[in-house]
Amino acid sequence: MIHEIFMPALSSTMTEGKIVSWVKSPGDKVEKGETVVVVESDKADMDVESFYDGILAAIVTPAGEAAPVGAAIALLAETEAEVEAAQQQASGGGEKPAAEHQSAADQEQVAVVETAVSANGNGSNGSSPVRSDRIVASPRARKLAKEFKVDLATLSGSGPHGRIVAEDVESAAGKTPTSVPASAPVPAVPTPTVAAPVAATAPARPAPAPIAVAVQPGQTQPMTTLQNAVVRNMMASLEIPTFHVGYTITTDNLDKLYKQLKSKGVTMTALLAKAVAVTLQKHPLLYASYVNQGTHFNASINVAIAVAMDDGGLITPVLQNADQLDLYSLSRNWKDLVDRARAKQLQPDEYSSGTFTISNLGMFGVSSFDAILPPGQGSILAIGGSSPQVVATNDGLLGVRRQMQVNITCDHRIIYGANAAAFLKDLAKLIETNPESLTM
Secondary structure (H helix, E strand, O other): OEEEEEOOOOOOOOOEEEEEEEOOOOOOEEOOOOEEEEEEOOOOEEEEEEOOOEEEEEEOOOOOOEEEOOOEEEEEEOOHHHHHHHHHHHOOOOOOOHHHHOOHHHHOOOOOEEEEOOOOOOOOOOOOOOOOOOOOEOHHHHHHHHHHOOOHHHOOOOOHHHOEOHHHHHHHOOOOOOOOOOOOOOOOOOOOOOOOOOOOOOOOOOOOOOOOOOOOOOOOOOOOHHHHHHHHHHHHHOOOOEEEEEEEEEOHHHHHHHHHHHHHOOOHHHHHHHHHHHHHOOOHHHHOEEEOOEEEOOOOOOEEEOEEOOOOOEEOOEEOOOOOOOHHHHHHHHHHHHHHHHOOOOOHHHOOOOOEEEEEOHHHOOOOOOOOOOOOOOEEEEEOOOEEEEEEOOOOOEEEEEEEEEEEEEEOOOOOHHHHHHHHHHHHHHHHHOHHHHHO
16 A cells, blocks of 8 residues: 655644655655654654655655645555555656545545654644544653553543643553643644843843844745744734733842842743743733633643744743742753754744743843734733833932833733733832742
């Protein structure tokens, strides 16, 4: 039998994928579960594994080219005798594979590919253009299932799009999860914003160099897969009625705390994320989302933070359960997320499970800006740079204080001005009067 290897849907918004590289060459033997090709999705490079044993007979879409989701990108022959027929089919001169002549019931058995996380950290959300009945689980979950003798078919996945993750298997086996799980990850689409990565607002932190973009005067440069994903999300954002609320926050005490903790590995990003997460505990509506003419209150405070990619586009790595983790863990997690984001090795739930987003252009000297609301979320906070300002003190005198401007963008279908103002007031109070509580 000849099987078509299709371009898989690696995210809920993916319409086409680009072949990064073929791990196997025509004529190579392929084992079930073995990586065949690396595909560039909206946010990461994903390994695509074969669902069958056989021989890679022909490559339809070569490396560097793109194909629509669901299109055949290669043909896999089960026997050597079928290789020539598969090659003729790939060139347009042969018949379609026998699967097309089978009954509908038989066609259900023709599972073509399965995406999975590889040893280097690449991942998939497990969506597929062909089969909807197969078990979608991370490779670590599959490994643990074999170790603990847990039947994956009996589990209900808690990951994005119902994906079975390691914590699901550990819970079923009566084991203590090895990591803090997100109690209810939101199956949201990837949420890039028009902002740049968060960075420290403290003056001692050097400003980054401008992002280099290769420019060829007079020529049109095609968008990358990531940039196209940003375009789709921004167009979707335009359909959401939003409003903006601004607030000025004095950062003297926060900057002082950052200087004390910087040598211990704590970053300003972690401080800001922790401050936002702790404040969100009092304002569940701000990290809720609009769904089916209702308000979905998320169980987890997952703070997504915008990061600009070197080759264009943006990605929003997520600090899951940011309100529950200490500053040191948040800082370590953030560094790991950023490193793997720029290496395109994030798993889908590490960039698509955010319930609130932070964006910061302060490191570029920007004093104030508005961010575009990511689809699937209720709010995004835009943070400007902190700088000395002459202000009137409470005793009627003039003084110099470091201040930053924050602007929040909210989905007006579920959040109103008073809700946003109350959140910003509490955030300012925490940062201005009691930032030390973030270390507890």
